[in-house]
Amino acid sequence: MKMKIKFIALCIAATFTFTSCGDGKKAPEKLGEDAPKRTIVIEANDKMKYNMAEIKVKSGERITLTLNNVGKMLKLSMGHNVVILKQGVDMEEFATKSREYASNDYIPEEGKDIIAYTKMLGGGESDTITFDAPAKGIYDFICSFPGHWALMKGKFIVE
Numbered sequence: 001m002k003m004k005i006k007f008i009a010l011c012i013a014a015t016f017t018f019t020s021c022g023d024g025k026k027a028p029e030k031l032g033e034d035a036p037k038r039t040i041v042i043e044a045n046d047k048m049k050y051n052m053a054e055i056k057v058k059s060g061e062r063i064t065l066t067l068n069n070v071g072k073m074l075k076l077s078m079g080h081n082v083v084i085l086k087q088g089v090d091m092e093e094f095a096t097k098s099r100e101y102a103s104n105d106y107i108p109e110e111g112k113d114i115i116a117y118t119k120m121l122g123g124g125e126s127d128t129i130t131f132d133a134p135a136k137g138i139y140d141f142i143c144s145f146p147g148h149w150a151l152m153k154g155k156f157i158v159e
């Protein structure tokens with residue numbers, strides 16, 4: 001009996017060892033307070049458009065991103081957010097899944113596909129978020145309000 005327990009403990013230890021160093025992909029280290037800072041301000045409007053299609057940042061920067069909904073329409077009919085997706089996440093699949101999460105402002109609650117996102121905003125509203133730039137690469141950002149992603153999308157580029 002004692003041997004059996006020992007064996008199980010060993011298996012558990014091995015599992016932890018393999019999962020913690022198995023995939024070889026290291027997440028960027030958490031940045032300190034003294035990290036270089038970058039401020040981004042994006043506008044969204046009643047015509048279902050952002051005012052930029054490309055956001056460029058540098059890896060290692062702490063990003064402060066503000067979304068201003070400069071429209072007048074209500075959140076219910078013309079809400080906007082900014083959702084930065086992880087690499088390899090299909091925009092259309094994500095947007096389709098988001099539709100099921102109306103009660104959570106169209107953000108899938110598991111959040112596994114998302115690097116960062118703002119609140120869903122109605123006309124005249126604003127939201128600011130802070131996050132660390134992910135690893136170098138090109139990421140998609142979209143508005144997850146149903147039907148908006150076709151027009152409201154762009155590239156989040158980390159250099």
Ligand SMILES: [Cu+2]
Nearest residue numbers: 079080143148
């Ligand atoms: Cu939108």
